[in-house]
Amino acid sequence: MATQQGSAVPAGHEEYYVPESSGMAISATIGLLLSIYGAASVLNDMTFGEPGAETNSWTIFICGLFWFVATLFMWFRTAIRENRAGMNSAQLKKSYVLGMFWFIFSEVMFFFVFFSVLFYVRVLVGPWLAGEGEAGAMNHLLWPGFEFDWPTMQTPQEAVGGAAGQPIANHGEFFSPHTSMAFGEVEHWWHWLPMWNTVILLSSSVTVHIAHLGLLENNRGKLNLWLGITVALASVFLALQVLEYHEAYTLYGLTLNSGIYGSTFFMLTGFHGFHVAMGMTMLLVQWLRSIRGGHFTADDHFGFEASSWYWHFVDVVWVMLFLFVYIF
Amino acid sequence: MGEHHHGPAKGLKRWIFATNHKDIGTMYLWFSFAMFLLGGAFAMIIRAELFQPGLQLVEPGFFNQMTTMHGLIMVFGAIMPSFVGLANWMIPMMIGAPDMALPRMNNLSFWILPPTFLLLASTLFMEGGAPAFGWTFYAPLSTTYAPPSVTFFIFAVHLLGLSSIMGSINIVATVWNLRAPGMTWMKMPLFVWTWFITAYLLIAVMPVLAGAVTMMLMDIHFGTSFFSAAGGGDPVLFQHVFWFFGHPEVYIIILPAFGVVSQIIPTFARKPLFGYDSMVYATASIAFLSFIVWAHHMYTVGMPIAGELFFMYATLLIAVPTGVKVFNWITTMWRGAMTFETPMLFCIGFVVLFTLGGFTGVMLSMAPSDFQYHDSYFVVAHFHYVMVAGAVFSMTGAVYYWLPKWCGRMYSEPMGKIHFWISFVGFNLAFFPQHFVGLAGMPRRIPDYASQFADFNMLSSVGAFIYGGSQILFLYNVISTIVAGKPVSDDKVWEGAEGLEWTVATPAPFHTFAVPPRVK
Amino acid sequence: MCFKAKRLHRLALGPVLSLLGLTSRLAWSDDTKVNQINMPVSVTEVGASIYNLHMTIFWICVVIGVLVFGVMFYSIFAHRKSRGVTPSNFHESTTVEIAWTVVPFLILLVMAVPATTTLINVYDTTDADMDILITGYQWKWKYEYLDEAGENLTFFSNLSTSQEEIYNREAKGEHYLLEVDEPVVVPVNSKVRLLITANDVIHSWWVPELAVKRDAIPGFINETWFRAEREGIYRGQCAELCGRDHGFMPIVVNVVSQQKYTDWLSDKQAEAAEIKALMAQTFTLDDLVKRGKDVYARDCQLCHGANGEGGIGKAIAGSSIATGPVATHLDVGIYGVSGTSMQSFGKQLNDVDMAAVITYQRNAFGNNMGDMVQPLDVFNHKQGQ
Numbered sequence A: 001m002a003t004q005q006g007s008a009v010p011a012g013h014e015e016y017y018v019p020e021s022s023g024m025a026i027s028a029t030i031g032l033l034l035s036i037y038g039a040a041s042v043l044n045d046m047t048f049g050e051p052g053a054e055t056n057s058w059t060i061f062i063c064g065l066f067w068f069v070a071t072l073f074m075w076f077r078t079a080i081r082e083n084r085a086g087m088n089s090a091q092l093k094k095s096y097v098l099g100m101f102w103f104i105f106s107e108v109m110f111f112f113v114f115f116s117v118l119f120y121v122r123v124l125v126g127p128w129l130a131g132e133g134e135a136g137a138m139n140h141l142l143w144p145g146f147e148f149d150w151p152t153m154q155t156p157q158e159a160v161g162g163a164a165g166q167p168i169a170n171h172g173e174f175f176s177p178h179t180s181m182a183f184g185e186v187e188h189w190w191h192w193l194p195m196w197n198t199v200i201l202l203s204s205s206v207t208v209h210i211a212h213l214g215l216l217e218n219n220r221g222k223l224n225l226w227l228g229i230t231v232a233l234a235s236v237f238l239a240l241q242v243l244e245y246h247e248a249y250t251l252y253g254l255t256l257n258s259g260i261y262g263s264t265f266f267m268l269t270g271f272h273g274f275h276v277a278m279g280m281t282m283l284l285v286q287w288l289r290s291i292r293g294g295h296f297t298a299d300d301h302f303g304f305e306a307s308s309w310y311w312h313f314v315d316v317v318w319v320m321l322f323l324f325v326y327i328f
Numbered sequence B: 001m002g003e004h005h006h007g008p009a010k011g012l013k014r015w016i017f018a019t020n021h022k023d024i025g026t027m028y029l030w031f032s033f034a035m036f037l038l039g040g041a042f043a044m045i046i047r048a049e050l051f052q053p054g055l056q057l058v059e060p061g062f063f064n065q066m067t068t069m070h071g072l073i074m075v076f077g078a079i080m081p082s083f084v085g086l087a088n089w090m091i092p093m094m095i096g097a098p099d100m101a102l103p104r105m106n107n108l109s110f111w112i113l114p115p116t117f118l119l120l121a122s123t124l125f126m127e128g129g130a131p132a133f134g135w136t137f138y139a140p141l142s143t144t145y146a147p148p149s150v151t152f153f154i155f156a157v158h159l160l161g162l163s164s165i166m167g168s169i170n171i172v173a174t175v176w177n178l179r180a181p182g183m184t185w186m187k188m189p190l191f192v193w194t195w196f197i198t199a200y201l202l203i204a205v206m207p208v209l210a211g212a213v214t215m216m217l218m219d220i221h222f223g224t225s226f227f228s229a230a231g232g233g234d235p236v237l238f239q240h241v242f243w244f245f246g247h248p249e250v251y252i253i254i255l256p257a258f259g260v261v262s263q264i265i266p267t268f269a270r271k272p273l274f275g276y277d278s279m280v281y282a283t284a285s286i287a288f289l290s291f292i293v294w295a296h297h298m299y300t301v302g303m304p305i306a307g308e309l310f311f312m313y314a315t316l317l318i319a320v321p322t323g324v325k326v327f328n329w330i331t332t333m334w335r336g337a338m339t340f341e342t343p344m345l346f347c348i349g350f351v352v353l354f355t356l357g358g359f360t361g362v363m364l365s366m367a368p369s370d371f372q373y374h375d376s377y378f379v380v381a382h383f384h385y386v387m388v389a390g391a392v393f394s395m396t397g398a399v400y401y402w403l404p405k406w407c408g409r410m411y412s413e414p415m416g417k418i419h420f421w422i423s424f425v426g427f428n429l430a431f432f433p434q435h436f437v438g439l440a441g442m443p444r445r446i447p448d449y450a451s452q453f454a455d456f457n458m459l460s461s462v463g464a465f466i467y468g469g470s471q472i473l474f475l476y477n478v479i480s481t482i483v484a485g486k487p488v489s490d491d492k493v494w495e496g497a498e499g500l501e502w503t504v505a506t507p508a509p510f511h512t513f514a515v516p517p518r519v520k
Numbered sequence C: 001m002c003f004k005a006k007r008l009h010r011l012a013l014g015p016v017l018s019l020l021g022l023t024s025r026l027a028w029s030d031d032t033k034v035n036q037i038n039m040p041v042s043v044t045e046v047g048a049s050i051y052n053l054h055m056t057i058f059w060i061c062v063v064i065g066v067l068v069f070g071v072m073f074y075s076i077f078a079h080r081k082s083r084g085v086t087p088s089n090f091h092e093s094t095t096v097e098i099a100w101t102v103v104p105f106l107i108l109l110v111m112a113v114p115a116t117t118t119l120i121n122v123y124d125t126t127d128a129d130m131d132i133l134i135t136g137y138q139w140k141w142k143y144e145y146l147d148e149a150g151e152n153l154t155f156f157s158n159l160s161t162s163q164e165e166i167y168n169r170e171a172k173g174e175h176y177l178l179e180v181d182e183p184v185v186v187p188v189n190s191k192v193r194l195l196i197t198a199n200d201v202i203h204s205w206w207v208p209e210l211a212v213k214r215d216a217i218p219g220f221i222n223e224t225w226f227r228a229e230r231e232g233i234y235r236g237q238c239a240e241l242c243g244r245d246h247g248f249m250p251i252v253v254n255v256v257s258q259q260k261y262t263d264w265l266s267d268k269q270a271e272a273a274e275i276k277a278l279m280a281q282t283f284t285l286d287d288l289v290k291r292g293k294d295v296y297a298r299d300c301q302l303c304h305g306a307n308g309e310g311g312i313g314k315a316i317a318g319s320s321i322a323t324g325p326v327a328t329h330l331d332v333g334i335y336g337v338s339g340t341s342m343q344s345f346g347k348q349l350n351d352v353d354m355a356a357v358i359t360y361q362r363n364a365f366g367n368n369m370g371d372m373v374q375p376l377d378v379f380n381h382k383q384g385q
């Protein structure tokens, strides 16, 4: 690996590390491309080879995904090794910090969209469809009988007697749930999973912080213990989330087809769940690095820090979810 | 640990494995030019079909695919990557950095693009054809009523977003972190400033676009009802999300162009840029305002009147900071000692034509009049004035301006001037008459039109062919410069040029500023 | 030859007109619409104020442009190196910078006033004399005259330009692409409220001379209005990309005197009553085929070909559906084939026409089935579903 040989470097500005050319990006591209090509083909039921047979594009998708994940693994391994070999200047480390920070910001914007969608349909669209304000004609000509409340327990389509009776063509069929996820709808409070999930996720933010303190105190045992607990909490959260989805589908009739309530519910919680899984993987990697490789020192532990920021971010999103999806 | 080599690798490996900002910049630039030709070729098909009333060349369905692919490829494949390429080349050199902050990620941002556009273009050959719902892909035409290829389109957009976000994070980190000592914020060249702010726009809105296409995907394949009233959703919701991305997007396209113009005009006026500080603040204000005006694309969807008024007033405000920029450029010229080399010609062309496009923008922003303009060729004229005569002209100027620094050879000035004048005439011939037909009532995105619009459309097509043809001259000029141009001896190249990029050797060596320079 | 010369002449005229005539108010007769370069002057009050707003902003921009470019071109002329000037070095002046921030702001403030009042007027849909519900379909418009008694008058309005003209096999008519089989008819000087919606994708109902453009959004209803102050025929087009034939769904509004309107209305109502009477009737095969032939030419031929040979749609000649069980054939005609451009015609055709066209398809193009469908069969089929 090449570092620049310079003289007379001004204070505060070190020699800059310019990595050697690298094949990782092109490899990642190949993986990404294969996986999206495969995914799109799966969704379109496309088959290679004999037409008409069940889609075999899964193979492409899974190979691509595997390739991509493997590349990412190599990539991060390289970055970690470079750092441990002392090749990263303070300036490069700061670039990594900036990169992670603004990456999280872009994630914030991603969730911002779905929350905005939620507010838009709840505050504006629903009442319009129900004929509020100037929209009287809309309701009595198109959706007679539709009344809006949130969570919507009856879609406009159902209000007019199902897909056959609706005034517009070909937009699919939407069946409302019989029970919503809101507090009070579900039989007993201790059976209300979102509350447990909130407790779990909030405490996991605390545990990851304790782990960080352990790291700063050079207390490896404390770090490993609390980080391990965090990962465990994360997996419990995910398990409960899966359970919740299962109940939604089997007990409450709440599905992706449940009109806008189901759509926003699964979109928000689903993407959140996906981010929890990513955050958990990141924390797990840091945990393994710590116990297996003894990585991290009190003043150099960006991998850990980045993962914990991410974790706090995921946590904040959950709090918003809890408030606006489950409670209000 | 290999040898301490600093030169480029040999052959294909140099490009595929590139981590050098100049190599990556070069690839971006060539890639975007290729996309410009492809998007341009689609535009030529559009103009050829519209040459006369009646259907002669293509079927209506295919025409819609052409319109869609033209818009998508020009915006995401030609303009945006071209400015990213410019950023890669110039930002490190302008702020005295050795490279971009995260070079390997830089390579990934680039290499995602070519296969993604290949995938996008390949939808043309898929069953049911390519996306045919316009570059704005309004639901439900792009969901329930879309061809199957829309799934590929959706994933392609996800990847484009990924590439843009990584590219922008890189720029943000570079500008924050890699400025040479003494290069304070308010000393940064304006091109760096405009890109810095653009990068933030990108980081903020590309995820929004990702959200929009994700909801489409869900509606198409998983039975959700975001954009369907029957389930309690709303097709207009799609438009809100799209334009929350889409309007900042148009400033993503133009802000770097503003930066370029702010570099070139002072050079050829031989006078410092007038009102540097206000340029910076104006750029920031435009960026801020761009987040609160999106619904001016949706005046006719039937928003409540309070919404219409809010978006109308907010949109009007954008004319103020943009005006500040125009006035600053003109005052920079004032009492300078101007010469009119090709880059300067393109910048003057930019100022005139962009301002005209800005004026039509102000007309469009008037909600009641927009009821007449909306989705007519008047809008098409507006945005080609700001995007072609704006972004493309400034990009062309930038290439002429920095090409000698990049390859150490001078382009042919007479040929450059001819290119400018043909472009200028062809462009106006192509797009000025579109104002007329638009006002007279010709809708956009139609393959055939009423006889009363025939003459102006013919004129417009002729102009488009002229403008398109002139790009071949440009290509020829650039290639012959690289291959056989007259070597440039002076590091500074232009008499009036200022800035760090002109202090390094010509052609710029593979690595510049391995040791940070000191800025006084 | 003559045609060509005229075109060239007009081409030359265009730019000249553009210099002289931006405010031209001569856009009345159909003939001067050729090469028209400005917004048509509307026949509504709102339209007139929109037009004025448009021209006001236009002239403000022209003035600003002349000033700004004037300064610039003077500078380009005077401050060029070839004239031997030395560059000065100034690069700041707080005074002018404040001035050119504040002055445009004030100009914009001035612009906002007429815009606001006009907008408020456009949005005032109260006190209408009549309501028309407009529904956009791929690719035609449905008009429903809402009637208090519930006796709504309903019809579809299709492009009537022939494929021959579109594919340049025949000379193009005067109103090429801007003509329909059934125009909307409204009385002059009445406030007409439009309730606009769509069946499938988003369309947009645009008639420039009435100064109305409003999107038709599936599942939602948008309201707008106009009051035409002059009799005449006003033409427009769909203004939102809505799929393949977006360019082929024109709008024609016939503004007539109150008297003519009433006559038209009662004609239409009589027609509707007649259809109603026919519904109960039993037809002979010949009658059905005869009627069906017309319906076919109007509604099916575009996709299925004049001889049932197919095209966009599948061939009817020898089709297994048109020669198979009647019920399946009715299903396709009434409900369409989802996911294809074979849409559901059940609401677009009345039962008589549906019976006729199905019978026709079963007995034409060599499909000699010899059976037939009566209006009552169609009615029953619809009920059964």
Ligand code: HEA
Binding pocket: B136, B250, B251, B253, B254, B296, B297, B315, B316, B318, B319, B320, B322, B323, B324, B326, B354, B355, B356, B357, B358, B359, B360, B361, B362, B364, B365, B366, B370, B373, B374, B375, B379, B382, B383, B386, B387, B390, B391, C061, C064, C068, C104, C105, C107, C108
């Ligand atoms: C580079 C891209 C770019 C830029 C910079 C702009 C700039 C502006 N645009 Fe444009 N616009 C587009 C790209 C762009 N636009 C595109 C692509 C579309 C169509 C999308 C689609 O539907 O496909 C569109 C559509 C569009 C619409 C929607 C039209 C419709 O569909 O009905 C509107 C409406 O308000 C609008 C307004 C404006 C305004 C007010 C500006 C302002 O920023 C302009 C400001 C500049 C000036 C005003 C000139 C200089 C100023 C002075 C000299 C000062 C003095 C002036 C005054 C006081 C007036 N644009």
Ligand code: HEA
Binding pocket: B036, B037, B038, B039, B040, B041, B043, B044, B046, B047, B067, B068, B070, B071, B072, B074, B075, B079, B133, B134, B135, B136, B380, B384, B387, B388, B391, B392, B430, B444, B445, B446, B464, B465, B466, B467, B468, B469, B471, B472
């Ligand atoms: C920055 C973006 C950008 C750029 C640079 C351009 C460049 C051009 N655009 Fe386009 N355009 C859009 C962005 C852009 N456009 C968008 C966003 C839309 C809206 C899409 C939608 O409605 O969804 C649009 C829509 C649009 C339309 C309306 C289509 C419709 O509504 O149906 C038209 C019609 O004239 C048009 C024409 C052109 C022309 C002639 C050029 C020319 O400038 C192109 C010149 C370049 C070349 C021609 C290539 C170089 C030369 C060759 C390849 C050699 C071959 C040359 C010849 C045979 C002469 N564009």
Ligand code: CUA
Binding pocket: C136, C137, C139, C202, C203, C204, C238, C239, C240, C241, C242, C243, C245, C246, C247, C249
């Ligand atoms: Cu209907 Cu366009």
Ligand SMILES: [Cu+2]
Binding pocket: B246, B247, B250, B293, B294, B296, B297
């Ligand atoms: Cu905009």
